[in-house]
Amino acid sequence: IVTAETDKVEDSSSSSSKVGTELLCVVRAVLKKIKRRVLVGDKVVVGSIDWVDSRGMIENVFQRSSVISDPPVANVDRLLVLFSVEEPRLESFVLTRFLIEAESTGIPTTLALNKAELVDQQVLSDWDTRLRSWGYEPLFCSVDSKMGLDSLASVLRDQTTVIVGPSGVGKSSLINALRNKPNSQVEADNWFDPIMGSKWFEDQRVGKVSTRSGRGKHTTRNVSLLPLGGGGCLADTPGFSQPSLLKVTKQSLAQYFPEIRKMLGDNEPATCAFNDCLHVGEPGCIVKGDWERYPLYFQLLDEIRIREEFQLRTF
Ligand code: GDP
Ligand code: ZN
Structure with missing residues (x-):
């Protein structure tokens, strides 16, 4: 029996499932019977490994440190609440709703404001003062000008992060930018190359799973985890498009x-x-x-x- 400690388990529907030590897995029947859903981000025990065909079976799921449902991801270490200063303009009530929804998960939250290149320094500094009075330390960034992306990448390093925020603020653009951004030259050597594979996966102590999530009545969205340059992962699907605040009393x-x-x-x-x-x-x-x-x-x-x-x- 081989545990997940040495292996990365990857989505059957992913085009990159042949890379590195990824295994295409099925979930053991007994787990399904007890309705133990395997989520993206789950740490699992893998057995019955067929190294030739890179296949295995998920035998068990480790206890989760956190779980969110929109998108469904387990063991999320950080939520990145992303807004833009302009286009669309930052609105304090909308931002507050997202922050409340994020705070209600209990997962550490970072606030970042994108499209910073669209406004002058004074506007940024005013927002900075305001948001600090709310109790947050915003990071300003711009996917277009690359401003602040390094700081953002170092905050996200070695963690599993889900980006949340309203539409149009640049979430998809940021996911793409971070994904293609090694943190430093040293790390660039370990950078995951989708064609060649790399040491990145082998360095992971415990495999992270992305499972096929297109099945079952509870599933509405597909999500998988993208490896980040300096280690850590980013969900490819943003969350909380409409904060419902349903869990807040x-x-x-x-x-x-x-x-x-x-x-x-x-x-x-x-x-x-x-x-x-x-x-x-x-x-x-x-x-x-x-x-x-x-x-x-x-x-x-x-x-x-x-x-x-x-x-x-x-x-
Ligand atoms: P999402 O809906 O939050 O995923 O936002 P997108 O990533 O689709 O971006 C929405 C629009 O904002 C696109 O036209 C992007 O090119 C643009 N955008 C993203 N980042 C920036 C930025 O830093 N500055 C400016 N000016 N536009 C940006
Ligand atoms: Zn009181």
């Missing part, structure tokens, strides 16, 4: 605002007078209203309240 919303977390003291329990304080002016509430996104917090709270009341009436 009235009570949990506050914890997804860094401004509120900070006012409550990041690690201490809430110190408002009421345990279930929603911070909308209750007596003894310590969350003040003197911050930019307070009205947006109100607006989202209303949206969630209406949804929750509707759900109560319906079920």
Whole structure:
């Protein structure tokens, strides 16, 4: 029995499945029977390996550190929330919705603003100040001018990342740019060459899986992981095209605002007078209203309240 420690398992539908040590795998029947779905990004145990035909069988799935559903990927280390400063113009409410959706997954999130070459330095600096007051440290980049792509690549290094954001901001362009971008000359030697293959796959301790995801009623989108220059992977399919916020409740919303977390003291329990304080002016509430996104917090709270009341009436 060979474990996934030495092998990369790759999609049966992928054109590159003959490269390196990729194995075309089937999922063991018992896993299907217990409805144990194998996701892209899963770390798995592979057995019954046929080295001649590069085939194997997924025997088991390791415990996941995280899982997201849009797109379906396991063991995501980072979400990259991508917006553009212009074309389309950055809108604080839309950005806030994406940030809340990202925060609600519990996965570390990086915010990057693309198309930075379209505006002057002052506009970037104003956004920088504003977003820092929200509790984020934005990275500015431009796929067109290549500005900031190095910093972005080093943030994503050795991690599995999913890019999320609205349409038109440059997600696909960025995925392509990063994919073709070795981090340095040394790493360039290990750079994955789709034609020749490379040492990159052999260096991976534990195989990452991309499975055929075109089957089954739960599957709506195809996703696979692209190797990045300096190690790590990037999902080729962006996520959260419409943040539904369906997993966010009235009570949990506050914890997804860094401004509120900070006012409550990041690690201490809430110190408002009421345990279930929603911070909308209750007596003894310590969350003040003197911050930019307070009205947006109100607006989202209303949206969630209406949804929750509707759900109560319906079920
Ligand atoms: P997606 O919908 O987020 O995947 O966005 P795309 O990658 O399809 O890009 C949308 C449009 O923005 C395309 O016309 C790109 O060429 C353009 N675009 C991408 N990055 C940049 C950039 O850095 N600057 C400018 N000016 N345009 C960009
Ligand atoms: Zn409060």
